[in-house]
Amino acid sequence: MSAAGSSNPEYVVARVRARRGSLYGDEEYRKLTRMGPAEIARFMEESSYGEEINALGSRHGGVDLIEYALNRNLAEQFDDILDWSEGTLYDLIARYLRKFDAWNVKTVIRGVYTDADQSAVEADLIRAGEFDDRRIRRLLEADSIDGVIEVLEDTIYGEPLREAYAEFEETGVLVPLENAVDRAFYERLLSGLGGDEPTRQYEAFLRAEVDFRNATNALRLARSGADIDPAAYFIEGGDLFTRSSLARLAQNLDELVEYIGDSQYGEELGPALRELEAADSLIAFEHAIDGALLAYGDRLGTIHPVSVTPVISYILAKERETENIRAIARGKEAGLSPDEIESELVIT
C-alpha cells in the first residue's frame, strides 16, 4: 500500500528502465572506437551527455572534457535516482552509492600523496555519494593525509583510516589506506539488511561483489608475489573466502585459480580463468569479473522487476558505460588501435 514513508519502486524502476534504453550499445561503441577525442565529444553531445558537454565545453577540451563530462553525468544521474526514491528503496540504493564516497576519499588521499593540484583532484571527484559539498570542500582543503583523516573522523571511514595510517607511515605506500576505505564501505554495505525476497537477492548480489573483490585482491597479491599479509586485505561479508582461506590461497596462484573455478562462480568465470592461466593477464580476468557482475545484476533485475534490483543493475551498467567511454578516449589519446581498445571494453 502507498503510505507515507514506504518505498516507490514502480516509479523509480520505470524511469531507470527508460534511461537504460538510452545507454550505448555495441553499435555505438564500435563507432566510438573509430573516432578521435573531439569526435567522441561531439557524439556524446548529441546523446544523453549533451548538457554536461555544453556546460564544460568552454573550459576544457579533448579527453579531459570527456572525462569531466562523464563524471558529472554519472553524479547527476545517481543523484536523480536518490531524489526519486523513497523509504526503504532509498536506503537500499544509498547503501550502494556510498561507494562514491569511498572513491572520493581515495581520490583525495591520492591527490594529497602525489601533491596534485586542488582543482585537478576536484575534477576527478564524483559527487554521487552521501558526503555533502561542505565536507568535500574540507576534504579538498586538507593538505596532509592526517588532515584528510581528521575531516573524516565522524564518518565510518575515520576509525579504519586512523588504524591504517600507522602502517602507511611505516611503509609509505597507499595500499593500506585504500583498503581501509574499501573495507569500511563493504562492511557497512551488508549490515542490517531487511527481509523480503528481493532484498535477500540484493544481499546475495552484494555478497557476490564482495567475493569478486576478494578474488581480484587475492589474485593481484598472488601474482605480484609481494610479501604482504593477504588476510589484512580481506573484506568481510562474502561467501567464497574466509580470512584464513584467502590467506592460504593467495600464496599459490594455481590453487587460487582452481578454487575459484570450483566455486559457484566457476561457470561464469571459467573462460576468463583459463585465459588467465594461458595469457597470464589479470586485465582479462578483471573484465570478466565485471562482466559477470553485470550479467548477474541484469538477471536479478528480470526476476524481480519491481524491486531494488533493476535500479542496481542500471547503476552498474551506467558505471560500465562511463568506464568504457573513458577507456576509449584514453586509448585514443595514447594512440591504440581500435582492436586494442575494443579488448579493453566490457560490453554485455
Added chain:
Amino acid sequence: MFEATNELGNLVLSTGGTLTNPSAAAALAVGLAALGAGYAERGIGSAAVGAMAEDDDLFVNGLILTVLPETIVILALVVVFIVG
C-alpha cells in the same frame, strides 16, 4: 472499536440481515472490485508517470495501461444487473 462492531452486528441482526440482502451484497461486490482496481492502478500509474517523465511519447500507452484494471469494475457492475 469492538463495541461499535458489536452494535453494528446487533443492528444488522435486528433489521433482518441487511448484508444478506442481494442488493447490498451486489453493492459490496462492486465496491471491493473498485478497491482492487484502485490498488492495481496505483502501481501501474506510478510506473506510467515515471516512464512519461523520461519520454513524452509514452503518454498514450501509459494512459491505456493505467486504466486497464478499470475493466474489472465494469465486470463487477454486471453482478448488479444480474442480482438486482
